[in-house]
Amino acid sequence: MSFSQDMDDEYEKLIRRMNPPRVVIDNDSCKNATVIRVDSANEYGILLEVVQILTDLNLTITKAYISSDGGWFMDVFNVTDQDGNKVTDEVVLDYIQKSLGPEACFSTPMRTIGVTPSTDSTVIELTGCDRPGLLSELTAVLTHLRCSVLNAEVWTHNTRAAAVMQVTDDSTGCAISDPERLSRIKNLLRNVLKGSNTPREAKTVLSHGEVHTDRRLHQMMFEDRDYEHRAVVDDDSSSIQDERQRPDVCVDNWLDKDYSVVTVRCKDRPKLLFDTVCTLTDMQYVVFHGSVDTEGTEAYQEYYVRHIDGSPVKSEAEKQRVVQCLEAAINRRVSEGLKLELCTTDRVGLLSNVTRIFRENSLTVTRAEVKTKGGKALNTFYVSDASGYSIDAKTIDSIRQTIGQTILKVKNNPEEQQQRQKPPSQESPTRFLFGGLFKSKSFVNFGLVRSYS
Numbered sequence: 001m002s003f004s005q006d007m008d009d010e011y012e013k014l015i016r017r018m019n020p021p022r023v024v025i026d027n028d029s030c031k032n033a034t035v036i037r038v039d040s041a042n043e044y045g046i047l048l049e050v051v052q053i054l055t056d057l058n059l060t061i062t063k064a065y066i067s068s069d070g071g072w073f074m075d076v077f078n079v080t081d082q083d084g085n086k087v088t089d090e091v092v093l094d095y096i097q098k099s100l101g102p103e104a105c106f107s108t109p110m111r112t113i114g115v116t117p118s119t120d121s122t123v124i125e126l127t128g129c130d131r132p133g134l135l136s137e138l139t140a141v142l143t144h145l146r147c148s149v150l151n152a153e154v155w156t157h158n159t160r161a162a163a164v165m166q167v168t169d170d171s172t173g174c175a176i177s178d179p180e181r182l183s184r185i186k187n188l189l190r191n192v193l194k195g196s197n198t199p200r201e202a203k204t205v206l207s208h209g210e211v212h213t214d215r216r217l218h219q220m221m222f223e224d225r226d227y228e229h230r231a232v233v234d235d236d237s238s239s240i241q242d243e244r245q246r247p248d249v250c251v252d253n254w255l256d257k258d259y260s261v262v263t264v265r266c267k268d269r270p271k272l273l274f275d276t277v278c279t280l281t282d283m284q285y286v287v288f289h290g291s292v293d294t295e296g297t298e299a300y301q302e303y304y305v306r307h308i309d310g311s312p313v314k315s316e317a318e319k320q321r322v323v324q325c326l327e328a329a330i331n332r333r334v335s336e337g338l339k340l341e342l343c344t345t346d347r348v349g350l351l352s353n354v355t356r357i358f359r360e361n362s363l364t365v366t367r368a369e370v371k372t373k374g375g376k377a378l379n380t381f382y383v384s385d386a387s388g389y390s391i392d393a394k395t396i397d398s399i400r401q402t403i404g405q406t407i408l409k410v411k412n413n414p415e416e417q418q419q420r421q422k423p424p425s426q427e428s429p430t431r432f433l434f435g436g437l438f439k440s441k442s443f444v445n446f447g448l449v450r451s452y453s
Contacts, residue, residue, distance in 0.1 A: 020102040025093055027086050033062055033078035034087040038100055042073040044308065048274075048281045050075065052212070053099050055274040057092055058082050064273065066290035066303075082270075121150055121166040122176045123211050124185070127224045128193030128202035130161035132364040132386035136355035137192045138163070143352040145185055146170045152351075152370035153213050157332045160226040164213045165370075170348045175208055182206050214271070218278050218329060227321075227328035247330045251319045253312050259288065259304040260312040262322065266330055268299035276301060279329035283322065284308040336366045337384035338391055339411040344404070346377040354379070357402055361395050362386045 021040035029035055038050055047066060054061060054077060063078035081087055126138065135154055142149060142165075152165040169176050176182055186204045193202030203224075247266035254261050264276060273292055280287060280303065289304040306312055313319050342354060351370060358365060358381070367382040385391050400408050 021100060023097055023101040025087075025096065027088065030078055032084075032086070033080050036077045036079060036096065038073070038075050038077075040073045040100075042068045042071050044286065045281055046073050047075065047287055048277050050077075050100060051274050051277050052215070053096070054079060055214075055271050057095070058270075059087060059092075060084070060270060061273050061292065062294050064290070064292035066287055066292075068286075069288050120175055121168050121208075122147075122182070123207045124163075124165040124167060124189070125205040125207075125216065125220060126161075126163040126165070126189060126193060126203070127220050128161055130156045130159055131195075132362075133359040134161060134192075135163075135365045135368060136352070136359040137195070138189060139352040139355050141188050141192055142167060142185075143349045145181075145188065146348075147176070147185065148173075148348055149351050149370060150372050151213075152368065153217060154365065154368040155217050155221065155332050156366050157221060157328060158226045158228075160221060160224055162217050162220045162224065162226075164211060164216050164220075177208075214274065215278060218275065218332070219282055221328070221332060222279070222282055222325065226332070227324040229324070245334070247327050249323045249326045251313055251322050254304070255312075257304075258310075258312055259306060260285075260319075260322075262301075262303040262305055262326070264299070264301040264326060264330070266299055268294045268297055269334070271333060272299055272330065273301070275329045275333060276303075276326055279325050280305060283325060285322075333367070335382050337382040338396070340381045340383060340408055341411055342377065342379040342381070342403070342408050344377055344407045346372045346375055350377055351379070354381075354403060354408075357399055358383055361399055363391070363395070363399075 021038065023039075024035075024037040026035040026037070036054070040046065047068065051061070059079040059081065061077050061079050063076075065076045067074050079087060081089075087093060128134075139149065146169060147167040148170040150166045150168060152163060154161065154163040156162075167176070168174055176185070186206055190202055190204045193204065203220075245267070247264060249265075250263045252261050252263075253259070262280070266272070277287065285305040285307055287303045287305050291300075291302045293300045313322060344350070355365065362385060363383040364386045365381055365383055369380040371378045383391070396410060400410075
C-alpha cells in the first residue's frame with residue numbers, strides 16, 4: 001500500500017515537472033479586483049486545492065472562470081481582500097505564487113497545502129445531535145479533564161452539530177499522549193453528545209494527525225447526513241423565513257455533451273465557493289467547466305460536472321441528493337443569530353466559563369470560532385435565544401457586565417440578522433453560459449478574459 005502511494009506521488013511529480021504550473025497575478029486589467037490565472041496539468045481535486053489556498057488567505061472570490069477539459073487545468077479568479085480592495089500585500093502575493101506555481105510541484109503534493117500540522121496538540125472531532133447548552137457541557141468536561149482548547153470551530157445545521165477542536169494538556173501545554181486518558185476523554189465526550197437520547201449515533205474521534213478544519217467539518221456533517229430533511233415542529237412564520245433563505249439549486253443534464261449542469265443562486269458570503277466545490281469534490285464529481293459571479297449581495301454559480309466514473313447524474317434520486325447536499329453545504333456556515341466577539345488573555349477554563357454564562361442566560365451557540373494567539377483568546381460566537389424569540393438587549397448587557405464590557409463586544413444586532421432577502425426571480429433552470437465553449441480552444445476566445453501571453 002505504501003509502495004503504491006509512493007509511486008502515485010512520484011508520478012504526480014513527474015507530470016508537474018513536465019508541465020509546471022503557471023500563475024499570473026494581474027492588478028492592472030480589472031478596476032476593482034486582483035486577477036489570478038492558474039494554468040496546470042489537470043488532476044482530480046486540483047480546483048478545490050486552489051480555491052482552498054485562496055480562501056485560507058481570507059480572500060474573497062468575486063468572479064471565477066473554470067476550465068479543466070482535455071487534461072489541462074486553466075482557471076481565472078477575481079479576488080479582493082476582506083475590505084473589498086485589490087490584493088497588494090507582497091507577502092500574500094508571494095505566498096500565492098509559491099503555493100500554486102512551479103515551486104509547489106517540487107515539495108509536498110498540493111493536497112497538503114493549507115493543512116495545519118497538529119503534532120503539538122490533540123485533535124478532537126465531534127458529531128452529534130444539537131441542543132441548547134451543548135458547547136457549554138462539552139467545554140466543561142474538557143476543563144474538568146485538564147484540557148486547554150487552543151483552537152476550535154463549531155457548526156450546527158438541521159438539528160446536528162459538529163466540532164473540530166485542538167486541545168493540549170493544561171499543565172504541560174503539549175499534546176495528550178496517555179492512552180488511558182485519551183480513552184476517558186473520548187468516552188466522556190461521547191456521553192455528553194448522547195445526552196439528548198437521539199437515535200442517531202454520536203461520534204468522537206481523537207488524533208494527532210493533520211487537519212484542515214473547514215474541510216473536515218464539511219466531511220463530518222456530510223457523513224452524518226445533515227443534508228437529510230427532518231420534520232421540525234415550528235410556527236408558520238419560521239417556516240416561511242426558512243423557505244425564503246433557502247438557496248436555489250438546480251441540476252439538469254446536457255445530454256448532447258454528457259454533462260450535468262449544476263446552478264446555484266443564493267446570498268453571497270465569504271467562503272461560499274469553497275463550500276460548494278468542497279461538497280462536489282467529496283461527492284466525487286469533477287468540475288470540467290464553470291462560472292462564478294457575484295452581483296451585489298447575490299451569488300450565481302454554474303458548474304458542468306460528471307461523476308468521477310465519467311457519467312452525468314443518472315437518476316432523479318441522485319439529482320435530489322446533489323441538490324440537498326449543496327443546500328446543506330451553503331447553510332452550514334450561514335451565521336444565524338447575534339455575533340459576539342471576545343478578546344482577552346487566555347486562561348484555563350475561559351471557554352467553559354463564557355459558554356456557561358451564555359447557557360445560564362438562555363442563549364444557544366449556533367456557530368463558534370475559537371482561536372488563541374500570543375496568549376490571547378480571540379473567539380467569535382453566533383448566539384440565538386434558546387426558545388426561538390428575539391434576544392433581549394438587557395440580556396446581552398447583563399452578559400457583558402458579567403464577562404467584561406471591553407472583553408465581549410456585540411458586532412451586530414438580532415433585527416439585522418433576521419432580515420432576509422426575497423428569493424431571486426426565477427429564470428430558466430440554467431443559463432448555459434458556456435454553450436459556445438466547445439467551439440473554441442482557448443479561454444481568451446470566450447471574450448471573458450484577456451490574454452496574458
